[in-house]
Amino acid sequence: MKNRTLFAVLLAVVLAVPVFAQDNSASQTQPAASQPAMSQPAATQPAAQPATDSATGKAPLQPETREGFWGRMNPFARKKYVARQTDPIRDRINELDELTAANTKAIKDTDARAQAGIQLASAKASEADQHAVDAGNKAQAAQQTAQQANTRLTTVEQVVTNIDQYQPTTQTEILFKPGQTVLSQNAKTALDEMATPLKNQRGYVVEVQGFASGHGQVAISTSQKMAESVVRYLALNHDIPIYRIYLVGMGNAPVPVSTSAGETKPKRITGGRVEISLLKNNLEQLASTDTTAPQNQPQQQQ
Numbered sequence: 001m002k003n004r005t006l007f008a009v010l011l012a013v014v015l016a017v018p019v020f021a022q023d024n025s026a027s028q029t030q031p032a033a034s035q036p037a038m039s040q041p042a043a044t045q046p047a048a049q050p051a052t053d054s055a056t057g058k059a060p061l062q063p064e065t066r067e068g069f070w071g072r073m074n075p076f077a078r079k080k081y082v083a084r085q086t087d088p089i090r091d092r093i094n095e096l097d098e099l100t101a102a103n104t105k106a107i108k109d110t111d112a113r114a115q116a117g118i119q120l121a122s123a124k125a126s127e128a129d130q131h132a133v134d135a136g137n138k139a140q141a142a143q144q145t146a147q148q149a150n151t152r153l154t155t156v157e158q159v160v161t162n163i164d165q166y167q168p169t170t171q172t173e174i175l176f177k178p179g180q181t182v183l184s185q186n187a188k189t190a191l192d193e194m195a196t197p198l199k200n201q202r203g204y205v206v207e208v209q210g211f212a213s214g215h216g217q218v219a220i221s222t223s224q225k226m227a228e229s230v231v232r233y234l235a236l237n238h239d240i241p242i243y244r245i246y247l248v249g250m251g252n253a254p255v256p257v258s259t260s261a262g263e264t265k266p267k268r269i270t271g272g273r274v275e276i277s278l279l280k281n282n283l284e285q286l287a288s289t290d291t292t293a294p295q296n297q298p299q300q301q302q
Contacts (some may be wrong), residue, residue: 180227206245207246210225210272
């Protein structure tokens, strides 16, 4: 019985010693933490100053300098003691998790805004490129139009400059028997070949000169009648305006004739003869540019 009592007392002492040592260490650490900063040694003050350098903005956790009766390891630590030691660590870990989540969300938001800005800038750049291409096409079309206008203006200037300068293009000769002023079938055929292409043309005149044998006023009158018969046929059968025909009776005026030596000598004719000369200026060229200009406009618009 005495042995049992003695064993129980020893067991109670063994169990009470760790509790007493743990309480003593906790009571010793609390006053040390509650002491003001001025009472701490100078060696520990610099460690507490960089409080804002941590991620949470709080001072870093400091290890306990007084380790109690059991030293570093306490095999008989209670739950409250362990919880008291681990609660600050758990709180800091939770704060770090929240800070990490907030930073991750901020990074994602920043990345999303950056991507949206990049896409918007790319769309604006593509739109600007399209506008630049359209502007280039319009500028090219405007340049082509300006070149065509310049070409047309040059053509018009040339036409206006040479509007009264007619150049002979076709010459036809109608022969008459002496004393006759009526056109033969061969004469009508020759006039048809010359006058048919003149339909709907502009910038031309027809020069009709009559020559007749004889002397004085009689020859002039005969040549005038032969030339009038040619003019009458052209006006009635081919609708050539009278204002485009210039008639003159030359009578028995000498006609220049080329010789074998290359010289021209005047020669008087026998019988009757009418020379028809077709003369044109540059108005026909201007009319051809008028008809081709509208055909080029749809191609420019396309």
